[in-house]
Amino acid sequence: MKINEEIFPINKFTFYKTLPLVVSLILTFYSYFPLPLDIANNAKPAISLMCAYFWLVYRPDIFNLGIVFIFGILTDAASAIPFGSGLVPLLIMYLLVINLIKYLNGRVFIVLWFGIALLLPFCLFSQWLLLSFYYEQFLPIMPLFFTYLTSLACYPLVGGINALVLNNFLQEDM
Amino acid sequence: MVKRDRKTFFQFKQLRNIIQKFAIILAFVVAFVFIMLTKSETSLIEKTSAPVHEFIATTIDILISPATLLAEGYRYFHNLRNVNIQNQRLREENRLLLMANAANRAIEIENRLLTQMLNYAVLPQSSFITAKVVAQEGNSFTHALTVYIAGSPNVRKGLAVLGREGVIGRVEKKGHNYARIFLVNDINSKIPVMTERSRVRGILSGDNNPLPKMIFIPMETDIKIGDKIVTSGLGGVFPSGLPVGTIVKIVDDGALVKPFDKLNNLEYVQIVDYQLPDPAREIYDGNLN
Numbered sequence: 177m178k179i180n181e182e183i184f185p186i187n188k189f190t191f192y193k194t195l196p197l198v199v200s201l202i203l204t205f206y207s208y209f210p211l212p213l214d215i216a217n218n219a220k221p222a223i224s225l226m227c228a229y230f231w232l233v234y235r236p237d238i239f240n241l242g243i244v245f246i247f248g249i250l251t252d253a254a255s256a257i258p259f260g261s262g263l264v265p266l267l268i269m270y271l272l273v274i275n276l277i278k279y280l281n282g283r284v285f286i287v288l289w290f291g292i293a294l295l296l297p298f299c300l301f302s303q304w305l306l307l308s309f310y311y312e313q314f315l316p317i318m319p320l321f322f323t324y325l326t327s328l329a330c331y332p333l334v335g336g337i338n339a340l341v342l343n344n345f346l347q348e349d350m
Numbered sequence: 351m352v353k354r355d356r357k358t359f360f361q362f363k364q365l366r367n368i369i370q371k372f373a374i375i376l377a378f379v380v381a382f383v384f385i386m387l388t389k390s391e392t393s394l395i396e397k398t399s400a401p402v403h404e405f406i407a408t409t410i411d412i413l414i415s416p417a418t419l420l421a422e423g424y425r426y427f428h429n430l431r432n433v434n435i436q437n438q439r440l441r442e443e444n445r446l447l448l449m450a451n452a453a454n455r456a457i458e459i460e461n462r463l464l465t466q467m468l469n470y471a472v473l474p475q476s477s478f479i480t481a482k483v484v485a486q487e488g489n490s491f492t493h494a495l496t497v498y499i500a501g502s503p504n505v506r507k508g509l510a511v512l513g514r515e516g517v518i519g520r521v522e523k524k525g526h527n528y529a530r531i532f533l534v535n536d537i538n539s540k541i542p543v544m545t546e547r548s549r550v551r552g553i554l555s556g557d558n559n560p561l562p563k564m565i566f567i568p569m570e571t572d573i574k575i576g577d578k579i580v581t582s583g584l585g586g587v588f589p590s591g592l593p594v595g596t597i598v599k600i601v602d603d604g605a606l607v608k609p610f611d612k613l614n615n616l617e618y619v620q621i622v623d624y625q626l627p628d629p630a631r632e633i634y635d636g637n638l639n
Contacts, residue, residue, distance in 0.1 A: 313537075
């Protein structure tokens, strides 16, 4: 009986464990809301990467590789970019955060903001390089730079919404 | 029994550890396989992703509906402030249009007579649907719209999409209720165009920058800043003469074109089927016959 519980850990918090994925998907889908702004339609913030970063830092046990993979597949299906090319930067973010978790976990917000400012360029640039190979021409770099800036500017909001979910539903030890 | 259970559990744990070690590599491999399948344009990805996109587009539409309502409410009250000025402007515009209408009628009759005299082959009637913009994506990697087509059977891949002022893109993917449109500045967009004044032909090509570029222009041709760009009609998707934009800058390998429509402020678009014969198909059928 004990073995079964270890293999299939079903308890009352199972539903809450899906919340990081659900909230990340909702926020990513909301980023497709058409806004009449030049910056919003040429340099949309990388919401999916920000959400992945937040949950990988705070709850890597719930937001594990499998969830990152599902998240990547669903965001790719929603996006117009070639299928699979949104998954690669998420996997890179996973690799980076998992290897740097001891420097990020339990730190104050400003350190985490600095953390994403350092990690985001690797993910965005890898996607840029991948899609440049895909289209056999260099994609414009300036909108990418502005995407980086808008992402940094939006991180407090995105992080704040995710933190609300974390504090209200996922703070108890599961 | 207990021993066997323990042994099974141990093996399961070992297997899980091995999978965990290689899972990240496997995930990267799967991602690259997806990309290669998309690149090879196999129907597998398109067929699989179409229903998923339909489901996600519905989810996005439902999720953002409160925000859309709020935005529409704001726009309504914002417009109320300008209603008097707009009314004056519309009255003046209406007066000018009535005058132009009378002149156009005379031109229309003259055109009909001349068409009969020349025995000109008239193009088939076009049909269109108006679709609401549900989602918009714009960054270094893509510029696309998702629109609600309400199950219209007349929409299909490749059709021309117009805004209020001119061409804005073409249909890339069609689901039951939603369609995806690549805007003219998307890297996948290639539209045969020409300058209205000097009839210089080229291809309007997106490269994910805010402004698309007119490329493949013959050397030392008569193009200048301010020239209007219209579709050339080559390729058989767009008829000739549809307004596209204006040349704003001449660069080494072409000219930057500013579309007539503001691509970041599209609420409704028209998906138009000009029912033009496909030249490739006509040649193919002709060869067969």
